[in-house]
Amino acid sequence: MDFYYLPLSAPCRSVIMTAKALGIELNKKLLNLFEGEHLKPEFLKINPQHTIPTLVDNGFAMWESRAIMVYLVEKYGKQNDPLYPSCPKKRALINQRLYFDMGTLWKSYADYTYPQFRENKPADPELFKKFESALEFLNIFLSQSKYAAGQTMTLADLAILASVSTFDVVQMDLSKYEHILRWYNMLKDTAPGAAENWAGCLEMKKYFKK
Numbered sequence: 001m002d003f004y005y006l007p008l009s010a011p012c013r014s015v016i017m018t019a020k021a022l023g024i025e026l027n028k029k030l031l032n033l034f035e036g037e038h039l040k041p042e043f044l045k046i047n048p049q050h051t052i053p054t055l056v057d058n059g060f061a062m063w064e065s066r067a068i069m070v071y072l073v074e075k076y077g078k079q080n081d082p083l084y085p086s087c088p089k090k091r092a093l094i095n096q097r098l099y100f101d102m103g104t105l106w107k108s109y110a111d112y113t114y115p116q117f118r119e120n121k122p123a124d125p126e127l128f129k130k131f132e133s134a135l136e137f138l139n140i141f142l143s144q145s146k147y148a149a150g151q152t153m154t155l156a157d158l159a160i161l162a163s164v165s166t167f168d169v170v171q172m173d174l175s176k177y178e179h180i181l182r183w184y185n186m187l188k189d190t191a192p193g194a195a196e197n198w199a200g201c202l203e204m205k206k207y208f209k210k
């Protein structure tokens with residue numbers, strides 16, 4: 001299974017952790033975005049949207065990290081795999097958290113930080129408030145259950161761990177989010193693929209100028 005990625009990318013890291021949890025060997029192919037490799041015709045043929053992570057499983061190409069995570073469990077996981085159980089209500093909660101991670105948590109982080117480290121713009125307090133409110137929501141979710149979507153580890157934890165560990169490595173202050181901290185301390189070193197995730201975070205930090 002070919003996996004186009006960069007270690008520093010949070011969405012790539014969440015797929016790597018999922019593959020690790022499932023015991024899947026990925027054929028990792030570094031794609032250097034900084035040198036525009038994702039815009040070359042041969043990659044655009046695979047993924048016209050030119051994003052990583054991109055997975056090619058026996059000729060079947062797909063992208064969007066959370067969709068890839070679900071695909072991997074559905075295709076290669078156990079029946080009723082605890083990472084993404086078949087019960088519709090459990091799945092619904094996991095999906096909610098995955099969409100929350102993509103559309104609210106990570107988005108608010110990216111909206112706040114990217115202009116600062118990509119365009120050297122000053123921090124925007126309004127965007128910071130939105131990021132804080134996303135963290136507040138996550139803190140509430142984690143006050144209600146041990147893991148991000150219930151009492152066992154699921155895909156929601158792996159996706160959100162990739163996000164929160166990124167916030168940690170760039171030194172976002174998480175100290176007032178008691179439940180996030182409890183959950184993060186539980187998983188940051190023990191989740192499947194945690195060491196590789198953290199190594200990628202450290203790579204990411206090199207590009208973060210604040």
Ligand SMILES: N[C@@H](CCC(=O)N[C@@H](CS)C(=O)NCC(=O)O)C(=O)O
Nearest residue numbers: 009010011050051052053064065066
């Ligand atoms: N929502 C997507 C985001 C993917 C994404 O934006 N990846 C970045 C790297 S972290 C990328 O490929 N950027 C290059 C581009 O968009 O051209 C996912 O979760 O896979």
